Amino acid sequence: MGRIDTIVFDLGGVLVDWNPEYVYKTIFDKEEDMHWFFQNITTGDWNEEQDAGRSLAEGTALLVKQFPEHEANIRAFYGRWEEMLGGPIQETVDILHHLKYKTDYRLYALTNWSAETFPIALKRYDFLHWFEGIVVSGDEKTRKPFLPIYQTLLSRFNIDPATAVYTDDNVRNLHPAQELGLHTIHFQSPEQFKKDLLALGVDL
Template identity: 45%
Template sequence: MRLVNIERITMNIRNIIFDFGGVLMDWNPRYFFRDYFNDDDKMEYFLTHIAQSEWNEEQDRGRSLMEGTNIQVQKFPDWERELRAYYDNWHVMLKSDIPQNVEVLRKLSKTNYHLYGLTNWSEETFPYALENYDFFQLFDGKIVVSGTEKLIKPDPKIWHLLLERYDIHAHESVFIDDNPKNIEMAESLGFHTIQVYPTTDLEKELIGLGLKF
């Protein structure tokens, strides 16, 4: 019975959709602010209460870096220097790719599966990644960036946009992300999903869905 199910899934899956941060790219503001503060407690306070992930997500939703920074400086004037350092040093926070997952992407690019990107990322900072990491070219431009679309995961509208733009179907697609809220939403929309953890063997997970490399 198990073999029949795998065969059915294999026949249906045509598309592999990648999130980027936490899946293909290792981004973390601590890569810059740990040395900046040289005080982990102060760094964690800043990232939890001043430059919160919710604030950064608004830039990923499409708000400009300048506007977002100025709004936060008005709220927390005593932290102006640190807030302005955030996006001035964003490239330091983008430490590297995640080699084992990029290798899986490269293998997939040599198969008949179609590759897509669906990322929460500022329209202003994403070009840096495109220019400095060649594996993005494997998507052949088929990338939906939240900051460009003014939509952000887990809003279901951004998945619908991807499906309509590229004329693909959720039930024929695997969505890969590290965020459980995004995984939950994708599953509710009919996608096959893989949630990525630091220990995930992505190739093994895809083979478990019946994909062939």
């Protein structure tokens, strides 16, 4: 194995705590009603279409047309989206800070994120400016786990997969990276992430 020289981060769930429950726990009295809403109305599949480039207005209008009785709660998803940002996952930010300022690793990010909401995160979190480059699914009109977005990352930034590692909290998103030859880490906690980086020979 060649020396790791590039580390690619997912953002949500790795560096940024994002959770729609922060909003919907203030809307629904019962957790089971909130989870029903996520499973049947504002589903993960629906949200990922906005991550892949569909406009927030179009995605919202589509659901309102399908479920007019839930209009107010549907509109809250993007109307109150900023409240879903819980803050940085500080221990991972600390690892990123060390890599940025104490080592010579190349640092990139690959994220499923709407092009319309990502500027909010860029403004809020200074550490998002520590990367040499970020591939945002909404800008690319595709998303993880589809292979083209990983190929875009590698080609745009001239990354050699044999000397790069990619971390993501969603195992599904690791498989295409592995297919392209990247080392991968399933992010479960900052402590485990650090341990797995050390196992790959990364200087921490």
